[in-house]
Amino acid sequence: MSKLCLVTGANGHLGNTLVRALLDQGYRVRAGVRDTTRTEPFDGLDCELVYAELQDEPSLLKAMAGVEVLFQVAAVFRHWARRPEAEIVEPNVRGTRNALQAASRAGVKRVVYVSSVAAIGHDGQPLDEDTWNDETENAYYKSKILAERMAWQTARELDLWMVSVLPSAMIGPNATQLTDTMSFLESVRQHQMPLDPGFHFNFVDVRDVAQGLILAAQKGRAGQRYILANERSSSLADLLEAANARVPGYRQPPRAPRWLLMCVAWVQERIASLTGRPAQLLLSQVRLFHDVRQEYSIAKARRELGFSPRSAEDSLRSAFSYLGRRAIQPYEDRPGFAGRTARSSRL
Numbered sequence: 052m053s054k055l056c057l058v059t060g061a062n063g064h065l066g067n068t069l070v071r072a073l074l075d076q077g078y079r080v081r082a083g084v085r086d087t088t089r090t091e092p093f094d095g096l097d098c099e100l101v102y103a104e105l106q107d108e109p110s111l112l113k114a115m116a117g118v119e120v121l122f123q124v125a126a127v128f129r130h131w132a133r134r135p136e137a138e139i140v141e142p143n144v145r146g147t148r149n150a151l152q153a154a155s156r157a158g159v160k161r162v163v164y165v166s167s168v169a170a171i172g173h174d175g176q177p178l179d180e181d182t183w184n185d186e187t188e189n190a191y192y193k194s195k196i197l198a199e200r201m202a203w204q205t206a207r208e209l210d211l212w213m214v215s216v217l218p219s220a221m222i223g224p225n226a227t228q229l230t231d232t233m234s235f236l237e238s239v240r241q242h243q244m245p246l247d248p249g250f251h252f253n254f255v256d257v258r259d260v261a262q263g264l265i266l267a268a269q270k271g272r273a274g275q276r277y278i279l280a281n282e283r284s285s286s287l288a289d290l291l292e293a294a295n296a297r298v299p300g301y302r303q304p305p306r307a308p309r310w311l312l313m314c315v316a317w318v319q320e321r322i323a324s325l326t327g328r329p330a331q332l333l334l335s336q337v338r339l340f341h342d343v344r345q346e347y348s349i350a351k352a353r354r355e356l357g358f359s360p361r362s363a364e365d366s367l368r369s370a371f372s373y374l375g376r377r378a379i380q381p382y383e384d385r386p387g388f389a390g391r392t393a394r395s396s397r398l
Contacts, residue, residue: 053078055118059121061083063124064225064233065221065257065260065261068223068224068257068258068261069122070082071096079099080096082096083101085104106145108152111153115153118154120163121161121163122163127191128231131333135190139190139191143195144201147198151211151213154211160212161268162212163267166202166216167195167218168253169192170196171184171278172184173345177282186339202215203215214267214273214274216279217280219347220232221256223257247303249287249306249309251285251344253280253284253285254366255280255363255366256370259279259359264279278348279349281362282347282349284345292364293364296368297368298375312332316332316333319331
């Protein structure tokens with residue numbers, strides 16, 4: 052029998068892509084989600100659907116029974132909340148500790164913990180795994196830094212075999228709901244970028260990240276971090292070039308000065324605090340991303356794991372094609388919508 056793997060957050064962009072990649076490679080997969088009645092992301096997939104909530108320790112322990120490899124993917128992924136500490140930071144940190152404690156109690160042999168390059172930061176230089184970010188203004192960045200530190204602390208305390216992987220901005224297929232990253236690409240595709248904010252994001256195909264996670268479980272060295280990214284960042288001009296490769300007609304908008312972005316972000320945050328609807332631009336994002344390239348060294352992941360991502364150009368073209376198909380397809384015709392073969396269980 053192949054190894055039994057648990058993927059938490061299995062209905063998310065990375066989690067669902069990882070479930071598919073594991074099944075393709077012959078693994079037995081238990082897909083952990085918070086809502087087992089929402090089976091659409093697993094239609095046509097021969098996996099076991101189970102309840103796994105990071106804030107519910109008994110559910111985690113049950114979900115991990117008999118599991119050999121835990122892929123800890125689940126996390127809160129958003130940059131804005133009315134109560135950022137309570138809604139973003141604390142759940143990510145506490146959920147990390149809960150998951151690793153359950154893994155130890157259940158006898159899980161290997162843990163692949165999904166962090167983020169947010170825990171490394173960016174300063175225009177090709178940063179590597181030895182770097183730790185000290186950013187605390189942006190709630191999501193703060194949560195990823197503190198959560199990964201908690202993961203390492205807990206792994207040491209419990210003598211868990213663990214590696215962490217640090218993906219950059221993931222794009223590509225299997226996004227049943229658009230992440231913030233994919234929503235940014237969709238706004239570009241929909242001609243909704245009147246100004247160039249001067250952001251340079253590091254994009255990586257979600258399928259390459261999923262394969263990187265499997266390689267980390269197979270070849271990673273316990274106690275090590277691995278960056279799963281591309282070696283260069285992409286500007287809005289690069290995004291428009293990729294969009295034009297699919298449907299011509301995208302033009303480069305004028306560059307927005309920093310002061311204007313700060314004003315827009317301030318207004319967005321005030322409106323969000325009143326309405327509860329997420330701000331589209333935050334002051335912390337302007338400070339983090341404006342005129343700063345996100346560059347990383349992936350030499351360690353290449354050397355030790357055999358990680359070999361698609362180029363940023365290919366990843367962007369593929370992502371825009373996926374968004375275009377997603378926009379015109381009825382839900383029942385989207386990839387993965389077939390016979391309901393996912394087996395639901397509450398264990």
